[in-house]
Amino acid sequence: MASHIVGYPRMGPKRELKFALESFWDKKSSAEDLQKVAADLRSSIWKQMSDAGIKYIPSNTFSYYDQVLDATSMLGAVPPRYGWSGGEIGFDTYFSMARGNASVPAMEMTKWFDTNYHFIVPELGPDVNFSYASHKAVDEYKKAKALGVNTVPVLIGPVSYLLLSKPAKGVDKTFSLLSLLPKILPIYKEVISDLKAAGASWIQFDEPTLVLDLDSHKLQAFTAAYDDLESTLSGLNVLIETYFADLTAEAYKTLIGLKGVTAYGLDLVRGAQTLDLVKSNFPKGKYLFAGVVDGRNIWANDLAASLSTLKELEAVVGKENLVVSTSCSLLHTAVDLVNETKLDDEIKLWLAFAAQKVVEVNALAKALAGQKDEAFFSANAAAQASRKSSPRVTNEAVQKAAAALKGSDHRRATNVSARLDAQQKKLDLPILPTTTIGSFPQTLELRRVRREFKANKISEDDYIKAIKEEIKKVVDLQEELDIDVLVHGEPERNDMVEYFGEQLSGFAFTVNGWVQSYGSRCVKPPIIYGDVSRPKPMTVFWSSTAQSMTARPMKGMLTGPVTILNWSFVRNDQPRFETCYQIALAIKDEVEDLEKAGINVIQIDEAALREGLPLRKSEHAFYLKWAVHSFRITNCGVQDTTQIHTHMCYSNFNDIIHSIIDMDADVITIENSRSDEKLLSVFREGVKYGAGIGPGVYDIHSPRIPSTEEIADRINKMLAVLETNILWVNPDCGLKTRKYAEVKPALNNMVAAAKLLRTQL
Numbered sequence: 001m002a003s004h005i006v007g008y009p010r011m012g013p014k015r016e017l018k019f020a021l022e023s024f025w026d027k028k029s030s031a032e033d034l035q036k037v038a039a040d041l042r043s044s045i046w047k048q049m050s051d052a053g054i055k056y057i058p059s060n061t062f063s064y065y066d067q068v069l070d071a072t073s074m075l076g077a078v079p080p081r082y083g084w085s086g087g088e089i090g091f092d093t094y095f096s097m098a099r100g101n102a103s104v105p106a107m108e109m110t111k112w113f114d115t116n117y118h119f120i121v122p123e124l125g126p127d128v129n130f131s132y133a134s135h136k137a138v139d140e141y142k143k144a145k146a147l148g149v150n151t152v153p154v155l156i157g158p159v160s161y162l163l164l165s166k167p168a169k170g171v172d173k174t175f176s177l178l179s180l181l182p183k184i185l186p187i188y189k190e191v192i193s194d195l196k197a198a199g200a201s202w203i204q205f206d207e208p209t210l211v212l213d214l215d216s217h218k219l220q221a222f223t224a225a226y227d228d229l230e231s232t233l234s235g236l237n238v239l240i241e242t243y244f245a246d247l248t249a250e251a252y253k254t255l256i257g258l259k260g261v262t263a264y265g266l267d268l269v270r271g272a273q274t275l276d277l278v279k280s281n282f283p284k285g286k287y288l289f290a291g292v293v294d295g296r297n298i299w300a301n302d303l304a305a306s307l308s309t310l311k312e313l314e315a316v317v318g319k320e321n322l323v324v325s326t327s328c329s330l331l332h333t334a335v336d337l338v339n340e341t342k343l344d345d346e347i348k349l350w351l352a353f354a355a356q357k358v359v360e361v362n363a364l365a366k367a368l369a370g371q372k373d374e375a376f377f378s379a380n381a382a383a384q385a386s387r388k389s390s391p392r393v394t395n396e397a398v399q400k401a402a403a404a405l406k407g408s409d410h411r412r413a414t415n416v417s418a419r420l421d422a423q424q425k426k427l428d429l430p431i432l433p434t435t436t437i438g439s440f441p442q443t444l445e446l447r448r449v450r451r452e453f454k455a456n457k458i459s460e461d462d463y464i465k466a467i468k469e470e471i472k473k474v475v476d477l478q479e480e481l482d483i484d485v486l487v488h489g490e491p492e493r494n495d496m497v498e499y500f501g502e503q504l505s506g507f508a509f510t511v512n513g514w515v516q517s518y519g520s521r522c523v524k525p526p527i528i529y530g531d532v533s534r535p536k537p538m539t540v541f542w543s544s545t546a547q548s549m550t551a552r553p554m555k556g557m558l559t560g561p562v563t564i565l566n567w568s569f570v571r572n573d574q575p576r577f578e579t580c581y582q583i584a585l586a587i588k589d590e591v592e593d594l595e596k597a598g599i600n601v602i603q604i605d606e607a608a609l610r611e612g613l614p615l616r617k618s619e620h621a622f623y624l625k626w627a628v629h630s631f632r633i634t635n636c637g638v639q640d641t642t643q644i645h646t647h648m649c650y651s652n653f654n655d656i657i658h659s660i661i662d663m664d665a666d667v668i669t670i671e672n673s674r675s676d677e678k679l680l681s682v683f684r685e686g687v688k689y690g691a692g693i694g695p696g697v698y699d700i701h702s703p704r705i706p707s708t709e710e711i712a713d714r715i716n717k718m719l720a721v722l723e724t725n726i727l728w729v730n731p732d733c734g735l736k737t738r739k740y741a742e743v744k745p746a747l748n749n750m751v752a753a754a755k756l757l758r759t760q761l
């Protein structure tokens with residue numbers, strides 16, 4: 001009876017690690033305090049898995065910050081600017097790389113594949129002196145062993161490590177990261193030998209990059225790496241774990257040809273092709289770790305369906321060689337359902353968080369071994385059936401309306417330049433109009449008001465009064481600064497997705513359903529469990545209240561359907577695009593109600609559109625088509641004179657620029673200031689863009705206040721590539737996390753720069 005878990009959340013059921021880290025960083029607690037919290041979390045996880053009956057329990061999946069940074073530490077690949085002088089890497093160096101320190105900024109962070117987890121990108125060059133500088137993997141293995149648990153130590157595989165790295169600044173363009181393989185493998189060998197000496201009998205290498213579109217040169221690197229490791233690995237069972245998608249036929253061939261490898265971990269949830277690959281060819285005597293329990297969602301597994309898949313696999317690989325596993329690390333799901341006190345019992349029956357998934361994996365393994373827990377399986381079947389038939393899930397009218405959208409097209413009737421003319425007649429804006437992205441600083445006082453209203457500690461009247469006062473303050477400030485298109489500042493919103501989810505039907509919210517985003521930061525995605533509809537207007541009251549306070553145009557502020565989808569746990573009983581269309585229809589109603597209420601400019605944020613891009617290029621076109629279509633659905637019904645804005649938090653869209661244009665917004669505001677003008681290069685290369693565009697003129701992620709000259713300089717650079725009459729002037733993103741003492745002078749300089757340039761044009 002064999003069961004395996006790829007990896008487990010580190011934060012703890014109530015974010016214990018987050019609080020311990022932050023208190024340590026604030027110097028409110030000691031390194032020993034932090035280590036104690038970490039040790040307790042690790043041992044409780046090991047104990048929980050071993051009590052559940054899991055055979056292959058992972059270790060070294062805990063991390064104080066990030067597993068890729070742990071690998072960087074293991075290899076001693078500390079960038080020189082951190083002044084590390086060798087020896088075992090301690091908290092100082094480790095957290096400096098992760099978060100920067102007083103004199104040096106942090107290393108870059110980027111998305112972990114298509115998840116919402118972010119890792120610290122290794123910076124490598126030909127001169128890095130690799131050395132075995134963190135013994136964390138073997139230490140954790142030993143700690144577990146001392147507790148009586150013989151774990152499978154997990155390492156990021158050497159090839160994935162290099163493929164996820166970037167060349168350090170100043171490194172020659174011809175430098176190939178993979179050329180470092182012969183330099184890092186000796187360190188891996190030291191680690192492997194250490195683990196063997198400590199008693200490990202299995203080892204897991206996570207090589208998720210195998211699921212990407214890899215050319216043969218990259219695939220050969222896997223072959224070369226494991227060829228080289230083979231003799232060191234002998235005597236160990238070696239699992240190569242892949243996840244987040246299926247493998248291409250070539251990658252699969254490479255994987256099953258790797259020397260010294262005894263087991264393959266495959267994602268059977270996201271990988272449509274995986275089953276066929278295994279059936280077509282599976283090496284005799286090797287183990288298949290079949291990832292049938294979804295590590296990226298919060299839904300209870302359909303155990304009967306999984307069991308029949310497993311039986312099919314068993315027929316191919318043999319009874320002794322099939323191991324039941326999760327599709328990927330459980331890092332990407334919430335921790336434990338037992339802490340959900342506010343979810344109702346019906347919905348709770350449909351869910352499984354990490355702790356419950358461990359039990360599911362084990363129940364499947366037992367069933368395969370002929371010890372099926374009938375009660376557990378029938379309870380599961382009943383929950384699946386109740387989810388299918390629950391009237392809370394299905395809303396016929398919504399289903400019909402969304403189905404009617406498929407295969408159709410929705411566009412505004414008039415082209416963008418004619419619309420911009422019509423809008424200009426109504427709005428009468430100066431050239432280089434100024435605006436902001438939506439939120440203004442969220443003070444402690446503001447958060448308190450929202451919290452107390454939620455907890456019924458203050459009356460609705462008092463709440464409305466307080467929010468109105470805040471809006472008035474923000475409106476007055478913007479008038480004083482002489483900004484052209486105003487915002488209400490979003491004081492009533494805690495989060496741009498949660499705010500809408502709470503008012504839409506089909507959404508549920510957890511109290512402790514946190515998922516690590518990076519370091520100590522966690523997000524609590526809403527759960528979309530049913531057909532989505534909008535019972536009543538969501539923002540009209542606040543936007544029209546704000547508009548009544550000023551003669552200037554007030555932007556209505558909405559979150560777009562693709563962003564709501566991508567930042568939620570999405571139902572798995574219908575395709576993602578159907579859920580997205582449903583949300584689009586709900587937002588469309590809101591857009592039209594705002595228009596009726598006299599709001600002439602409406603911003604529909606699609607901060608997360610790019611994030612949803614599938615890992616494999618072959619799937620991009622389909623995703624972009626329905627995502628962009630969903631956006632257009634929201635505003636295809638407005639008049640020419642209503643100006644639709646959208647906003648995106650990244651500028652790295654050279655590859656999707658045609659989809660951005662196809663969104664057909666009147667104005668797009670985008671992050672730009674941190675990206676070395678990658679964005680502008682698109683236009684320099686001749687992409688025609690006729691709509692309004694506001695590439696952020698300063699970085700809101702930093703407390704630094706940009707000078708007027710600096711901003712003017714930025715705008716001038718943009719003017720060199722873009723037509724004067726389409727350029728907008730705005731910050732990079734919302735101002736929510738900044739202080740008024742930063743926002744006021746920064747916006748003041750921004751407006752001054754716009755005014756200065758207007759006189760010169």
Ligand code: GLN
Pocket residue numbers: 437438439490496557605607647648649733734735736
């Ligand atoms: N309108 C939102 C704000 O200003 C946009 C946030 C975002 O793009 N992430 O806060």
Ligand code: ZN
Pocket residue numbers: 437607647648649732733734
């Ligand atoms: Zn943004």
